[in-house]
Amino acid sequence: MEKELRDKARELLESGQVGTVIGYEAGSAPFKCAPLYARTPEEAERLVWNPTCVNNLAVYLPQAVKQGPVAVVVKPCDAKSVVELLKENQVERDDVKTIVVPCPGVLNLDALADVDLSDVRSVEWTDDGIKVTTGSGEVSIPKEKAFLPKCLSCALGDPEIADIKLGEQPVRTPVVDSKMSVEEYEKLSPLERREFWAKHFAKCIRCYACRQACPGCYCKECFADKLGQMWVTRSTDPTTNWFFHMTRAMHLAGRCIGCGECERACPMGIPLSLLGKKLEMEVEDMFETRPGEDAEALPVLGSWKAEDPDPCPEE
Amino acid sequence: MSDTAVTEQVETKETKPKEWEPKIIGFLCNWCTYAGADLAGSSRLKYPPNMRVVKVPCSGRVDPQFVMKAFERGFDGVLVSGCHPGDCHYAKGNYYARRRIMLFQRMLQFMGIEPERFHFDWISAAEGQKFAEVVEQFTEQVRKLGPFKGVTG
Numbered sequence: 001m002e003k004e005l006r007d008k009a010r011e012l013l014e015s016g017q018v019g020t021v022i023g024y025e026a027g028s029a030p031f032k033c034a035p036l037y038a039r040t041p042e043e044a045e046r047l048v049w050n051p052t053c054v055n056n057l058a059v060y061l062p063q064a065v066k067q068g069p070v071a072v073v074v075k076p077c078d079a080k081s082v083v084e085l086l087k088e089n090q091v092e093r094d095d096v097k098t099i100v101v102p103c104p105g106v107l108n109l110d111a112l113a114d115v116d117l118s119d120v121r122s123v124e125w126t127d128d129g130i131k132v133t134t135g136s137g138e139v140s141i142p143k144e145k146a147f148l149p150k151c152l153s154c155a156l157g158d159p160e161i162a163d164i165k166l167g168e169q170p171v172r173t174p175v176v177d178s179k180m181s182v183e184e185y186e187k188l189s190p191l192e193r194r195e196f197w198a199k200h201f202a203k204c205i206r207c208y209a210c211r212q213a214c215p216g217c218y219c220k221e222c223f224a225d226k227l228g229q230m231w232v233t234r235s236t237d238p239t240t241n242w243f244f245h246m247t248r249a250m251h252l253a254g255r256c257i258g259c260g261e262c263e264r265a266c267p268m269g270i271p272l273s274l275l276g277k278k279l280e281m282e283v284e285d286m287f288e289t290r291p292g293e294d295a296e297a298l299p300v301l302g303s304w305k306a307e308d309p310d311p312c313p314e315e
Numbered sequence: 316m317s318d319t320a321v322t323e324q325v326e327t328k329e330t331k332p333k334e335w336e337p338k339i340i341g342f343l344c345n346w347c348t349y350a351g352a353d354l355a356g357s358s359r360l361k362y363p364p365n366m367r368v369v370k371v372p373c374s375g376r377v378d379p380q381f382v383m384k385a386f387e388r389g390f391d392g393v394l395v396s397g398c399h400p401g402d403c404h405y406a407k408g409n410y411y412a413r414r415r416i417m418l419f420q421r422m423l424q425f426m427g428i429e430p431e432r433f434h435f436d437w438i439s440a441a442e443g444q445k446f447a448e449v450v451e452q453f454t455e456q457v458r459k460l461g462p463f464k465g466v467t468g
Contacts, residue, residue, distance in 0.1 A: 013371070186425075193427025198467035231380055238467045243383055246426065250379045253418055273426075282421045287414065301418070304410035309417055310400065311435045 001049050001101070004166050005073070008099060009044035014070050018097060022060055024053040024278050030120045031132075035060065045233035049073070049166075051107040051123050051130050054148070059215040062090045062127055070264060071097040076169060077104070077150065079159035080257035080292025084125035087160075087295050088255075090218055100159055102167035104143075105151035109215040136187050144175060150260045150273075153178035159297065178258070181271075182278050203268040206234075209247065210213040210262035210272055216255045249275040252284045254300030257292035339366040339392040340385045341450075344409075347398035347439045354443030362447040363454040366394065373397060375408025379419040382433065386466055392432045392457035396449070396458040396466045399437040409437070431456050434462065 002301075009021040025046040033052040037060075038044040057072050058081035068194035074082060081114050082098055085091045102156045104125050112120070112132065119134040129143040144152065153176045188196060208224070211217045223231050224244055232244050263273040263294035284290050284302055286309050290301070343349040349370050355362065372375055374397025385393045395416055403409040418436050424430045434453045438446050 040355060135420075168371065188427075190424075190427040190429050193425070194465075194467055195427075197426060237466065239387055242426075243380075243387055243467045246383055246422070247380055250419060250422060253422075278425050279418070282418055286418060286421075301415050303409070304407065304414050306400070306410075308410070308413055310413060310415065312437055 001166060002047065005049050005099070005101065006044055008164060008166065009047055009071065010041040012097065013041050013044055014037065017066040018068065018071045020064060021071045021073070021099075022057050022064060023047040023099070024049065024055070024057075027052065028123055029117070030109070031109065031117060045085055047073070048152045049101050050126055051105070051146070053101075054106045056127075056213075056215055058085060058212060058259045059261070061085055061096060061215070062066070062218045063089050065156060069095045069097065071122040071164075072101045073101055074159070075101060075103040076153065076156035076159050077103075077257070077259050079161050080245055081171065081259060083159070083161055083218060083292045083295045084255055084257060088301060093295070097163040098159070098161055099164045099166060100162040102169050103151075104149035104170050105154070108146060108148045111146045115139060143218050148264075149176065149181075150178070150258060152176040153180075153279055163229070169247035178277065179272055179281060182281060185274060197242060198238050200268075200270045201238040201245065204236060204238075204241040204245070204270060206236050206241065206244065207266060207267060209265040209267060210270075213261040214252070214256075215259070215261075216252050216257075217248070223251070224229075236272060245272070245275065246271075249279060252276060254287075254289070255291050256280060317400075319324045319388075327354040328410065334463055336456055337365050337391040337458060337462075338369040338389070339394060341366045342370050342371050342374075342377045342381060343394075343438075344376075345370050345372050346404035347356055347402065347437075348396040349448065350440035351418055351438045354426065354440065355446045356443075358443050360443060360447040361461075363448045365454045365457075366450055367457070369403035373403065373405050373408035374412035374416070375405065375410075377410055377416065379415065380421075382419065382423075383466075386428060389463060389465070391460070392434070392461040394402075394434045394436070394449070394453055396434075396436045396438045397436060399439055400453045402439065418420060426466070428466065429460055 005248045012018045016177055021038040021044055023036050024033040025048055027034040031052055035055055056078045058078050079098055086093055115132055123132050127143050129146040132139045149190055153170050153174045153175050159189055232240050258276055258280060260273045289300055333371055377395050382393050397412060400409055420433055424434055449467045
């Protein structure tokens with residue numbers, strides 16, 4: 001697979017179809033990868049595809065396409081971000097070529113909690129999870145533990161937006177219902193919910209890693225940075241943090257495709273994907289539409305229908 | 316100045332703390348709901364004085380952040396009201412508001428803000444009576460819930 005990926009990337013660069021191939025390369029440690037902007041065939045040799053390739057590379061597209069056409073390596077989940085960027089005219093269709101890789105699931109770093117990280121040599125896929133090769137042997141980890149939660153509930157096939165398919169997607173059997181965490185949370189009473197978020201937002205340091213990691217957060221001036229109308233102060237008290245996260249969630253309503261990068265990026269362990277998931281469910285329930293599927297569809301909150309749900313339904 | 320002219324004033328000043336009254340803020344669209352409120356006033360209809368009004372050009376101007384700011388600042392209840400669908404002065408502003416505000420309403424509930432603290436309605440310029448009734452009913456609804464303890468409290 002890596003050979004096909006590198007060959008394809010070299011071909012795209014040598015033919016001049018794209019100026020950059022955005023993909024993954026080996027990271028600072030064998031259990032991590034790093035994003036790569038390959039601009040020459042030599043740089044394309046560094047491309048990898050393995051369980052550590054967790055990042056959603058679509059986040060780089062709005063900036064990258066300013067230099068001209070770009071190819072980007074995407075998993076089926078990441079491809080949904082590309083669809084949203086196309087829908088919102090942040091990227092022209094002619095400026096992006098998606099290289100879709102077959103993805104069995106990607107690494108949840110928590111799975112390596114019992115492994116000596118300084119001894120890891122490689123992380124590879126097996127038929128039912130991953131194997132971690134260390135200096136002292138191999139450790140097999142089953143997918144329920146090895147993969148990110150979003151992978152365990154993934155039912156995605158080939159994205160429609162695939163320009164280059166490097167292989168068939170594996171047949172998927174979701175083992176977890178992605179709505180579960182929302183249903184669990186909704187057993188809480190209103191007071192318990194406020195306390196839940198109070199506890200989490202007390203930890204928030206407003207590093208904005210969630211915002212920076214999110215492909216949907218591409219605004220040149222974020223509401224959080226405005227000074228004329230100061231929506232949030234520099235303070236990190238729970239109430240101000242609440243305002244920031246609620247607003248960011250609403251700004252992503254109907255646009256968040258559940259890649260989970262926000263939660264992965266958060267250094268404080270705040271369950272941000274819960275907010276995104278809830279909004280995704282409500283948008284589907286109220287407006288019968290899902291983000292990340294149809295690049296020609298109208299943005300959810302930028303459009304309306306006469307038959308939308310109404311606060312006074314008897315009218 | 317006589318002694319009584321002074322002591323009368325001393326005796327009528329509040330000495331006991333007031334009982335809590337719900338503090339409600341209403342984002343009312345200029346063309347319909349605000350006019351409906353005006354009609355309620357000209358018709359001398361009685362309704363509770365607890366609501367402070369912010370006039371917006373259209374319900375479509377109502378950013379969820381306005382509502383969040385109100386709760387953040389400690390308002391006990393928030394009302395958003397505009398023209399009926401199909402009657403928007405700007406043709407479609409209220410259609411956008413409908414999607415945005417109804418979705419936001421579900422988000423508020425998700426975050427643990429009691430849903431009874433937020434009310435979204437359509438009140439036309441002719442519906443002075445409805446305006447008075449909605450404010451009456453909403454004020455009592457919020458009164459029953461008690462003071463708002465904060466978005467994370």
